Amino acid sequence: MSGELDHIIRVMSGTHGKDISRYDESFLTKSLEKRMAATAIATITGYRDYLLEHADEAEELSRSLNITYSEFFRDPLTFALLEQLVLPKLIAEKQETGTGTAEIRVWSAGCAAGQESYSVAILLDELLTAHKKSLSFRIFATDISEKCLATASRGVYDLAAVQNVRQKHLTTGFNSHNGTYSVVRRLKDRIEFSVYDLFEEHSASPPGSIYGDFDLVLCSNLLFYYRPEIQQFIVNKLCHSMSSGGYLVTGEAERAIVERSHIFQPVSRLAAVYRKKLNKGDL
Numbered sequence: 673m674s675g676e677l678d679h680i681i682r683v684m685s686g687t688h689g690k691d692i693s694r695y696d697e698s699f700l701t702k703s704l705e706k707r708m709a710a711t712a713i714a715t716i717t718g719y720r721d722y723l724l725e726h727a728d729e730a731e732e733l734s735r736s737l738n739i740t741y742s743e744f745f746r747d748p749l750t751f752a753l754l755e756q757l758v759l760p761k762l763i764a765e766k767q768e769t770g771t772g773t774a775e776i777r778v779w780s781a782g783c784a785a786g787q788e789s790y791s792v793a794i795l796l797d798e799l800l801t802a803h804k805k806s807l808s809f810r811i812f813a814t815d816i817s818e819k820c821l822a823t824a825s826r827g828v829y830d831l832a833a834v835q836n837v838r839q840k841h842l843t844t845g846f847n848s849h850n851g852t853y854s855v856v857r858r859l860k861d862r863i864e865f866s867v868y869d870l871f872e873e874h875s876a877s878p879p880g881s882i883y884g885d886f887d888l889v890l891c892s893n894l895l896f897y898y899r900p901e902i903q904q905f906i907v908n909k910l911c912h913s914m915s916s917g918g919y920l921v922t923g924e925a926e927r928a929i930v931e932r933s934h935i936f937q938p939v940s941r942l943a944a945v946y947r948k949k950l951n952k953g954d955l
């Protein structure tokens with residue numbers, strides 16, 4: 673389908689101003705097949721002709737390529753590792769060094785409707801409260817989908833959305849009312865949601881964060897939708913935004929992408945959590 677795929681990519685950019693060339697080829701092919709089934713068009717040439725005439729179909733195709741599914745505490749092993757090892761270690765290290773801002777800085781890149789950002793906020797809030805630490809934390813949560821960010825900022829979810837949230841966290845992290853769960857103000861105040869495209873070439877991190885220097889970056893279930901050179905571009909960007917020795921979390925299926933870069937070392941074999949290798953001067 674490769675040559676035919678190029679025709680579709682060209683129609684999308686030439687006629688509709690939408691660049692879909694960055695997506696992984698097999699993902700693009702599967703998405704196209706779904707759109708062909710939905711429009712009852714049997715051939716790729718037929719679909720290309722249809723696409724030329726229909727801006728609404730270009731919208732549909734483009735929307736179908738941006739997968740925004742997410743869950744609270746999505747990967748249980750990853751969140752267990754964060755809760756039991758990574759975050760306590762980060763807190764202890766921050767307190768020991770006592771340098772710079774006494775604040776843990778987190779970036780949730782591709783945060784969808786906020787589930788990942790609030791999950792980390794719940795854990796950090798709990799750990800810092802339990803240990804009566806004077807540290808604070810701030811989470812910069814970004815996405816390209818304004819619709820997702822609007823939901824994230826509202827922070828109101830239904831029962832199905834919070835099914836992975838432990839009872840104690842439902843109590844401490846949410847106000848429940850008539851079957852809806854609203855994230856408590858204390859957690860919302862720690863998170864800044866903003867639009868930021870990871871393809872942005874002129875900055876290493878969201879402008880709101882000013883200088884990056886993140887202790888923890890989460891970028892999960894996003895990289896594998898893109899072509900290898902794009903994946904590498906994003907991994908490099910994330911790396912530049914992080915402090916030396918900072919932690920990176922990706923999706924389970926994205927491990928190979930991170931490991932290829934040789935900039936990060938795995939924290940454990942159990943989950944896709946990595947540590948940026950320390951600069952020589954930090955040893």
Ligand SMILES: C[S@@+](CC[C@H](N)C(=O)[O-])C[C@H]1O[C@@H](n2cnc3c(N)ncnc32)[C@H](O)[C@@H]1O
Nearest residue numbers: 739740741742782784815816817869870892893
């Ligand atoms: C499948 S969701 C994953 C959400 C969450 N990280 C998780 O693991 O559950 C991928 C998210 O990445 C966002 N995204 C995709 N490409 C992006 C880009 N170039 N820049 C910023 N966000 C992007 C999508 O809008 C979507 O909300």
